Amino acid sequence: MHLDLSGRTAIVTGSSQGIGLAIAVGLAQAGARTVLTGRGDERLLQAANHLAGAAPGAEVVTVRCDLATAEGAELLHAGVPDTDILVNNLGIFGPTPALDITDEQWREYFDTNVLSAVRLIRAYLPGMAERGWGRIQNIASDSALVIPAEMIHYGVSKTALLAVSRGFAKEAAGSGVTVNSVIAGPTHTPGVEDFVYELVGRDRSWDEAQREFMRLYRPQSLLGRLIEPNEIAHLVVYLSSPQASATTGAAVRVDGGYVDSVVP
Template structure:
């Protein structure tokens, strides 16, 4: 299968590193013009340069904007008024006990993880509907189904993205626009590596530490290891493709089999 996204413009939020960066690289490799986003201009430029090194001739645009606020989203949309593909990847996570998580922390997680995706989708879906073609992908998580007790606030936001994705897919019924959610499991992104940095000081490889981490917190994993960012991005790129035209309203798991269900 050859995925060709030539002539398409793709926006990937939070794409200076991690899963977002891998998605941007994958979409660029398929010919899409990709808009790279991060809060800091220096990080955006660094991400663009690193993708160009791996994908010669990649069409890339950089927009520095904090999409965790309404003002940041408005600024971004002014600079990029329309797109064909929207990957709502932006998200934050971090363990914190429920009884120590204050209202302000809940609000921050909702603003970044949920409302950024609401605002961007609301802005870009009308043009996709008018064009009778478009792709929207939400980066949810297996934690949206398998709520982690150590970060309930995070899990709740990822469950919200599943509802948002399914609802928008139904709202776009018959328009040629597909809306889906991708659910990664533990993934060796920069954020996870930072969380495991104490264990990495033991001299073990990041893959070894990742495997131990998965087997400790998600022992139902079938692959029994953490995924790479590229493995998650592969699913996102396919979901954005022309070939995925009959896939919509779906929750596509790249969780290594952690969620113990056949549905």
């Protein structure tokens, strides 16, 4: 299958590292002009250099902004007024005992993991609909369906993101714009490495720590390992393509079989 995104612009939020950067690379390799976002100039520059090396000749734009705020969304929209593809990947996570999660933490997770996507969909969906083509994807998590006891605020925010996707898909009905969620399973990123070590201890190698983490905290995984970011990116690139024109309002899983269900 030849996935050609030449002539398309793609915005990927939270794309200075990890899953977001892998998605940006995949979209650039398919021919898209790719917009990277993040809060730090140095990390964005490193990400842009990495993308240029992985996708020679690709056009890349960087926008420094804090998309957990309305001001950050306005700054991005002012710098990139139109896009064909919007991938809302920005998210935060971290373990906190359920009864210790404060109101401030709940608000922070909702602002970052949910409202950041809502604001950008609100900004970019009208232009997509007017042009008759667009792809919006919200990167959710297995935690949306299997709420983790060690970070229920994260799980709840990702559950909300599934509803956001379904609702805006209805708003976009018949316009040529698709809106979907991508349910990513436990994925190997630098942030997750820190998370794993925090839970199982740092007195062991990474392979040992990963195996112990999967055994203790993610035993449902049928892969028995963490997913690599480029494996998430492959699905996102497909859903961004013309070939995915009949997939909308869906929650599509790339979770290594983690969610024990026979339906998506």
